[in-house]
Amino acid sequence: MQLIDSDFLNELQEILEDEFCTLIRTYVKDTSARVDVLKGAIQNQDTTSVYEVAHSIKGASLNLGVTVLSELCLQVETAAREGDLTVAERLFDTINTKASETCRVLQESYLS
Numbered sequence: 001m002q003l004i005d006s007d008f009l010n011e012l013q014e015i016l017e018d019e020f021c022t023l024i025r026t027y028v029k030d031t032s033a034r035v036d037v038l039k040g041a042i043q044n045q046d047t048t049s050v051y052e053v054a055h056s057i058k059g060a061s062l063n064l065g066v067t068v069l070s071e072l073c074l075q076v077e078t079a080a081r082e083g084d085l086t087v088a089e090r091l092f093d094t095i096n097t098k099a100s101e102t103c104r105v106l107q108e109s110y111l112s
Helices: 006-016 019-043 047-064 067-081 086-110
Strands: none
Touching: 006 019, 006 047, 006 086, 019 047, 019 086, 047 067, 047 086, 067 086
C-alpha cells in the first residue's frame, strides 16, 4: 500500500488552489502534535484519549489521501473503543514512523 494517494492529493490541490499549502502545513503541524498526544495517552493507559486521538489522525489523514496512516489509526481506534490498548501499544512505533515519513513527503513534494 502506498503511503499517500498522490492522485487524490493532486486533485485536491487543483480544487483548493491557494489554500492547499495551508492545508498541508496544518496537517503536518497537527499530525506531529497528535502523535505526541497519542504516545502520552498510551503511556497513561487512557483508552478514551487513545480512541479520540487515533480517530482525529485517521480522519485528517483520510481527507488528504494518507492511506497507510489512516489504516493504522483505524486499527487503534477500533481496539481502543473496545477498551483494548494492546493494539495501540504494538502499532505506536509504526504510526510514529509513518507519520514522520508522511509529513516529510508532503513537505518535500508540496511545500518546497
